Amino acid sequence: MTGLPMGDGAGAAFDRDHTPYDAVGGEEAVRALVDSFYDIMDADESFAIIRSMHHDLSSSRDKLFWFLSGWLGGPPLYVEKKGHPRLRQRHAPFQIDGVAVKAWLRCMGQAMDARAIAGDTRDFLDARFDHLANFMQNSGS
Numbered sequence: 001m002t003g004l005p006m007g008d009g010a011g012a013a014f015d016r017d018h019t020p021y022d023a024v025g026g027e028e029a030v031r032a033l034v035d036s037f038y039d040i041m042d043a044d045e046s047f048a049i050i051r052s053m054h055h056d057l058s059s060s061r062d063k064l065f066w067f068l069s070g071w072l073g074g075p076p077l078y079v080e081k082k083g084h085p086r087l088r089q090r091h092a093p094f095q096i097d098g099v100a101v102k103a104w105l106r107c108m109g110q111a112m113d114a115r116a117i118a119g120d121t122r123d124f125l126d127a128r129f130d131h132l133a134n135f136m137q138n139s140g141s
Helices: 020-024 026-043 045-051 057-071 077-082 087-091 098-114 119-136
Strands: none
Touching: 020 026, 020 119, 026 045, 026 057, 026 098, 045 098, 057 077, 087 119, 098 119
C-alpha cells in the first residue's frame, strides 16, 4: 500500500487494483510528469522561488520520480533507495512559505496540463497535491 490516501471523495476511487499510478499511465507517464514539472520550473521565471531550492535538477528529478512512484501506488522506489521519505525533515533547510506552496502547485498543475491528466484522476491529484504541498509549508503564511 502507499502513503497516498486512496478514497477521499475527490474524483476517482482508487484501491490496490486501480491506483493513481495506473491511472496516469505507470512508470513512463510518472517520469514524463516529473520531467514536465522540472522543465516548466526551469524555463519559467515565475517559478524562481521554487527553482532556487533545486541545485541539481537531475538529482531532483530522480528523487521526485522515485517518491511519486510509491506515493501514487506504484513501486516504492524512494523507500527502496533512500528509506522513509521524511519529507518535512528533508525540506527543513528550505524556507517554504505560502508563496512557494502556491508556486509549486501552479507548476505541478501546468505539468499535469502538459501531460493531459484530466477528469476524475486530475481532480484526485489536485486535491492530494494540494494537501502535500501545504503540509510542506514551514514558514510564513
